[in-house]
Amino acid sequence: MHTTRRTLLLAGTASVAGALATPTVSRAGNIVKLTISHGAPRFAKMLADLGRQFTGKNPETEVEFVASGDNWDVLLQNTFRGAVSGDLPDGTWQSLTYARKLAKRGISQSIDNFSGGVENLAIIGLSLPLIESTIVDRRSYSLPFGTTLPVVYYNIALLNSTGASHAELPRSWDEIIEIGRKVASLGRSISGGYIEYASTNAWMFQNILGTLGGRMMNAELTDVAFDEPEGLQALGIMAKFGQTNNFDMTTEQARHAFNSGVIGVHIGTASTIKSVAKAASAQFELRVGPLPVQAPGGRLVGAGHGFFMFTKDPARQKRLWDFIKFAAGADGQAILAKHSGYLPINMIALNDPQFLEQYFAVNPYHRSVVEQLPFSADQFSFPTDNSAKIMDIMSDTMRKVVTQKSEPKRALTELARQTRELL
Template sequence: MTSELNRRDFLRGTAAAAAGAALSGPALAQSRPITLRIMTSTPKELYDGLCADFTQKQPAIRITVDTPSPDYDDLSLRVLRASISGDIPDIAFQGFNRIDLLAQRGLAMSLDSLIDAEGDLATLGYQPPLLDMTKSNGKVFGLPFAISSPTLFYNLDLVEKAGGNPDKLPADWPEIIDLGRKIRGLGGGTMGLHYAYIGHSGVWTWMALIMSQGGRILTPDGRDIAFDSPEGLEALELFRQFGQAGQIEMSLDQTRQAFSGGSMGILGTANSYLRSAEKAAAGRFRVRTANLPLKPNGKLPVGGNAATILTKDPDRQKVAWGFVKFMTGPEAQTKLVNTTGYIPANDIAVKKPELLGRFFAENANARVGVEQLPILTKWPGFPGENAIKITDLIRDRIQSVVTLRREPKAALDDMVRDVRALLPRA
C-alpha cells in the first residue's frame, strides 16, 4: 500500500469532495473484455481463487484484485481516497460496520432495483435477516459475503493439564478467566487467556462484550453513544480482569501464532480463524470453539463483509451484479467455508448435503458459527467523518485498562467525553 495518510486523520474535511468525485471511467467497448476491479481485505488467496472460478465460467469478464487491506478500517480509507482521485473500484467487499458510511457518501449503489428484478432472493439462498445487516435508511447496499462472529478458541490439551474439563468448558466470564489463570500457571511460557481487541476492525470485540450483555453502542437513531451504561463499564471491567490474568499486548497475528503454536490456552477472536487453527493443531493438540457468555437479552455484532457495487456506469453495474451474485452464491460460499472459518451467508450452501450440509453435521467447531446466526445483529458503525478516529480512540482507552494503567470507570468517562466530541453535531 502506498498511502501515507494516517488513519487517525480520516480525511478530515473531505466529505464534500468525496461525494462529488467521479466514480468510474467510461464504459468499455463491448468488443473488448470487461475488466472489473475489486477491493478486499485479507486473505487475498481466497478472493483470487473465487475470481478465477468466476472468470472460468465467464471468460468475457476479467477481474483484477487490488492489494488487500489488513482490515476493514483501512479498506474504508482506501475507498474514500479513491473516490476523491476518481480511481474508485467497481466493487468493494466492505465490512458491515462501514456500509452506512459508503451509502451516506453516495459511493455505494442501492441494490433494491436489482433485487426486485431478481424476484424472491430467498429462493436463491439469501436470508432476509442477513440482508438487513447491509441496509442503510431501509435500502440494501450489499449482499453478505463472509459472516464471522466473536468466538472463544480452546486448546483442550492445555485445559486438561490445568485441571479443567475438556467436555465441560466454562459457562461464564469468571470461570473462563479463572481457567485462563490456571493455564498460565502451567509455566514454561504458556499463556492463559487472550481476548483480542487489537487488529479487529471497528473495536468489534469490545462491542461484543457490551452487546452480549444486552447493552447498546449507539442510540436507536444512531446519532449518540449508548455505551455510557452499566454494560459499557462491565466491558472495561472485563478487560481489566483479562490484564490481571496475564493478558499481554500482542498484535492479532501474534495472538493467533501463539495459539496455533500450542502455547496459548484460550483465545477470543473471530471464528474465521477456525480453518487455520485446526490445520495448525492437527496431530498436536485438540481445538474446541465456544460462544461468548451471553445474557438472555444479549446479541453479538455480525462480523465480516458484504459485496458492495461502487461503479456508477449502468453497464458495469449489470456485470458487477452478476459477479456479486456468484461470490455470494452456493458454490462460492461452499469454497469460502472450506478455505476459512467464516459462516456462509447463503442458505442453500448450508442446507444441501453435497455442499455444506454434511460438513456442518460432522464438524462441531464449524457448526458453532452457524448456530450463532440467530443471535447476530447489525455491527454498529459510528457516524460522521471521524468514524475511524473514534474507533482508534476507543482502542487506546481499552489498552490503558488492559495494561492496568487506568481504572475502568475513569477510562469510560474519558471515552464517553472524547467520542461525543467527535460525533457529528445535530
C-alpha cells in the same frame, strides 16, 4: 426482486492481481473485464477460485481482483482517495460497516434496481441482520458475502495440565476467566488467556457488550448507550480476563503464541479457525466454543463483508451484479467455506443438509458457531465522520483496561465523555 431463489443461488466471475487501477474494458469479442478492489491479500487464492468458477459459467465476463491495502480500513482510505482522483474500480469487497460512509459520499451505487428492493433480499436466503447493515436511507448498497463471529479457542493440553476435567467447555464468563487463571499459574512461560482487544471497530467490546444485552448507542442514535451498567460489566470482564495474561502482546503475536501452544484460552475471530486448526493439529488438542450469551436479550456481533458497486455504467453494473449474486449464492458460499474461516450468510444454503455436510467436512470447528448466526447482529459504526477517531480511542481504552493500566469505571466514564465530544 426480479430473480428467483434458484437463479440467485447460481451465477458468477473473478481473477487476482496487484495494484489499484481505473477499471479497464478488455473486449475480445464480447468479453468485458471488471475490476474489484479488496484489502485481503491473504485470500487471493479464494478470490482467484471465485473468479474462475464465475467466468466458467459467464464466459463473457472476467473479474480482476486488485489488492488495495491489507485490511478494511486501509482499503476504505484508498477508496476515498480514488474517488477524489477519479480512479475507482468497478466495485469493492469491503466491510459492511462502511456501507453508510460509501453511500453518503456518493461512491457506492444502490443495488435495488437489480435486487428488486430491500424487502426481497431475505426471500433469497440472506441473513436479515446483515441485510439491515447494507441499508442507507431505505436503499441497499451491498449484497453480503460472508461474516465472522467471535469464538473462544481452547488448548486442551494446557487446560488438562491444571488438573481439572474439561469434558465440557465453559458456559459463562466466570468459568472462562477461572480456567485462564489456572493455566496462568502453570508458569511464567505460559499465558492463561488473551483477548483480541485491538480488533477493528472495538469489535470485542461490542461483542461482550452485546452478550450482556447492551447497546453502543440509543435507538435514536442521539447519544451513547455503552456507558450503561452493561458497558461497565463488559469492561470488568475484560479487566478480569486480562489478569490471566502473563505478558501483553499484539494480536498477531498472540495468535502465533497460541498456535505454538503457550496460551491456554484465546478469544478471537472465527475467520482464523482454519489456520489455528492447522497449527494445532500436530501440537495439541484444539476445541472451539462460542462466547457466552447470558442475558435474555443478549446477542453476538458479527463482522460482515460484501461486494459494493461503484461503476455508474448500466452495462457494467449488470455484469457486476451477476458476479455479486454468484458470490452470495450456493456456489460462491461453498468457495468461501473452502478457502477461509469466514461463515456463509446464505440461510437457504445453511439449511440444506447436503451443503451442511460438505461445509462441516471442511470446517468441523464451525458447528457451534453456525448455530449462532440467525441470532447475531452486525457490528456498529458511529454515524459521524469521526467514527475512526472514536474507535481508535476505544481500542486504546480496551488496551489500558486489559493490561490493568486503568480501572473499568474510570475508563468507561472518560471513554463516554470523549465519544460524546466527537459525535
